[in-house]
Amino acid sequence: MRLSRAEYKEIVRWTEPLKPTRQCMRMLRERFPNHSQSTLLSIFSLEYQKRIKRTISRHHAPDVIESHYQRYLSKAKAHPTAPVLLDLANEVDFSPALMARIILDRFLQDLEGEMPSKTVLNNMLKEPSLIPDQTLAKNVYQCTVNDCCYGPLVDCIKHAIGQEHEVLLCDKLKEKNLSFLAVEGHIIHWIESKASFGDTHSHRTYLNEQFWSYWNRFGPGLVIYWYGFIGELDCQRDRGILLKDCFPTDIVTLGHAGQQD
Known part of the structure; x- marks a missing residue:
């Protein structure tokens, strides 16, 4: 689908306040019924990634990581069945999958007394059942499946789609x-x-x-x-x-x- 720059800017304008959740695509489809879901998702993903790149360094500051982690621990203890990590990510306007990565990394530092290897971290993000804390495992899973722009699930989908179109x-x-x-x-x-x-x-x-x-x-x-x-x-x-x-x-x-x- 070939869009004019004006049409593209109109779609971008509507993506600005949206979170990277499955519900955001329903809103975009309702607003732009003449455009395919694949096109709308691709545009939203590109714009959301630009947004994250502008703010990601702030969320990786040590004091901010500690603040996010302590807030997660407090909320998870008070509401063990609630999607507290997903809610926290949406509250601070950050990718749920990237928030899950930060919190899991911080949890493993406490557990192992040192920085976890990327291999261990990535394996746990791909398979949350490997996380030795049931509540955190559930929260990481919720963040992964509810993020349509980042995370191992999205990476697999993008890879499969790329392969499909090359074939x-x-x-x-x-x-x-x-x-x-x-x-x-x-x-x-x-x-x-x-x-x-x-x-x-x-x-x-x-x-x-x-x-x-x-x-x-x-x-x-x-x-x-x-x-x-x-x-x-x-x-x-x-x-x-x-x-x-x-x-x-x-x-x-x-x-x-x-x-x-």
């Missing part, structure tokens, strides 16, 4: 028996698959870190943002980079071009 792209190319093609009059030597929405920040980053390197090495190419992109970003066609939101249907292969000539 889809490969199948399309094999089906057409393509190794060289033209799209809308432009020669294409490479295709990059992005299972996300193409906003200004991410597209600029990809251009600098990936796309121009591909262009220098292989020549002109095509980027597919499967969940849409801001239409105004498709402005590098004359320089050799096209943007699409699906596999192109209006293609001409080298063999066909030769036959037409």
Whole structure:
């Protein structure tokens, strides 16, 4: 789906007060019924990650970590069956999954008397039943399943979606028996698959870190943002980079071009 910059900004404006919960997607779908859930989720995820990057250092300050931890302990003791860690994350406007990581890390420091290894920490976040405290295990699980932007569950979903779209792209190319093609009059030597929405920040980053390197090495190419992109970003066609939101249907292969000539 190709969005104008004005349409994109309108969606972004509505995402600003939302928390990364499953309920936020229902609100966005109700407000923007003509856009797919995948596109809305991708836009929200990108914007929420920008928000977190602006504030994450504050939540990692030692005194703030200690404050969060002591508040969790107090609330968990008073309300052992309540989702106190999820509520705390929402109260301080922080990612539930990242809050769970901070609190679990602090808990393991108390338990082991030293900083836990990343392997131990990551394994417990992926499998909360490994946490030797039933209440904390439950709270970590609640944070993980209720965060649609961060955490091991989201990482697995993103990885699977990325793989799925790469397989889809490969199948399309094999089906057409393509190794060289033209799209809308432009020669294409490479295709990059992005299972996300193409906003200004991410597209600029990809251009600098990936796309121009591909262009220098292989020549002109095509980027597919499967969940849409801001239409105004498709402005590098004359320089050799096209943007699409699906596999192109209006293609001409080298063999066909030769036959037409």
